Amino acid sequence: MSNQLLKGKKGIIFGALDEKSIAWQVALEAVRNGAEIILTNAPIALRMGSIKKLSDECQSIIVPADATSIPDLENLFTTSIQHFGGKIDFVLHSIGMSLNVRKKRHYTDLNYDFLIKGLDVSAVSFHKMLQVAFKLDAINEFGSILALTYIASQRTFPDYNDMAENKSFLESIARSFGYHYGKSKNVRINTISQSPTLTTAGSGVKGFNEFFEYANNISPLGNASAIDCAKYCVSLFSDYTKMVTMQNLFHDGGFSSTGVSQEIIDNMKS
Ligand SMILES: NC(=O)c1ccc[n+]([C@@H]2O[C@H](COP(=O)([O-])OP(=O)(O)OC[C@H]3O[C@@H](n4cnc5c(N)ncnc54)[C@H](O)[C@@H]3O)[C@@H](O)[C@H]2O)c1
Numbered sequence: 149m150s151n152q153l154l155k156g157k158k159g160i161i162f163g164a165l166d167e168k169s170i171a172w173q174v175a176l177e178a179v180r181n182g183a184e185i186i187l188t189n190a191p192i193a194l195r196m197g198s199i200k201k202l203s204d205e206c207q208s209i210i211v212p213a214d215a216t217s218i219p220d221l222e223n224l225f226t227t228s229i230q231h232f233g234g235k236i237d238f239v240l241h242s243i244g245m246s247l248n249v250r251k252k253r254h255y256t257d258l259n260y261d262f263l264i265k266g267l268d269v270s271a272v273s274f275h276k277m278l279q280v281a282f283k284l285d286a287i288n289e290f291g292s293i294l295a296l297t298y299i300a301s302q303r304t305f306p307d308y309n310d311m312a313e314n315k316s317f318l319e320s321i322a323r324s325f326g327y328h329y330g331k332s333k334n335v336r337i338n339t340i341s342q343s344p345t346l347t348t349a350g351s352g353v354k355g356f357n358e359f360f361e362y363a364n365n366i367s368p369l370g371n372a373s374a375i376d377c378a379k380y381c382v383s384l385f386s387d388y389t390k391m392v393t394m395q396n397l398f399h400d401g402g403f404s405s406t407g408v409s410q411e412i413i414d415n416m417k418s
Pocket of ligand 1: 162163165189214215243244269344346348349351
C-alpha cells in the first residue's frame, strides 16, 4: 500500500527516456503516491524513446521541451498551469549529456564547442528552467525542485570527463537560486547525488561497469538503485521535508563517507 505522500500535488518530470531512466522510476513512484504529473523531454528523445508507454501508465500528458530553449520552457510551464488548473508543486530535472564523453574526447583534449553544448544541456538548463518558473510565478509555496547529480562534481573520477564541471555548476545553481527562490516565494531547491545507475546516460561513461562494481563494493549499503532514488525524490517532493533547501544530498549507500571497505581490501589480496 502506497503512503500517498504526494496526494493532491502536481509536478513536472524532465528526462524519462526509457524504463532504465531514473526519471521513469520517479514518475511511477510520484503517481503511486497520489501525484498528477506532466512528462517532458527533448523532441528528438520523444521520437526515439518509449515515453508513450510511461504516459499511459501514469495517465499523464507529454509536453515536448528542449530544456535549453526558453520558448520551449515557457510553453511547458504555461501549458502545465493550464492543464492542472493551478500552480505546480514539484519539478524533477533529470538531464545530462556531454558531447566530449559521447565523442570519446580525453579530458586533456576537450573540444570547447562540445563543452559549451554539454554545459548548456546538463547545467544551464537548470537555471533556465528555474528562471522561467520564477518569472511566471509557476510554483506553489513550499514547492520542491530537484536535480540529479553525481559526486564527481566534488572529487575526481577521471573518466567522468567534463560532466564533472557540469555537475559542479548544477549544484551551485541549486544553492544560488535556492536562496532567491526561498526568500521571495518559499520554494525549495536541492540536488540529489545518486550512486552509479545502469541507464543510457550512465553507461555512456567509459569503464562504467567496472566502476559500478567498485562503488557497490565500497558502499556499506551497496549502490542505490533507480527505484530507491525515486522514493527519495518523492520524500523530497513531500511536505515531510518542507524545510530542506539549498542542499546537495547524497543518495549513495554511504559511498561518499567511506574511505575503503573490507571487500576492496580482500579483492586486492586475491
Ligand atoms: N546513471 C547514473 O549513473 C547517474 C548517477 C548520478 C546522477 N545521474 C544523473 O541522473 C540524470 C538522469 O540520467 P539517467 O542516468 O536517468 O539517464 P537517461 O539517459 O535515461 O536520462 C538523461 C535524459 O536527459 C534528456 N535530455 C538530454 N538532452 C536534453 C535536452 N536538451 N532537453 C531535455 N532533455 C534532454 C534525455 O533525453 C534523457 O531523457 C542525469 O542528470 C544524470 O547525470 C545519473
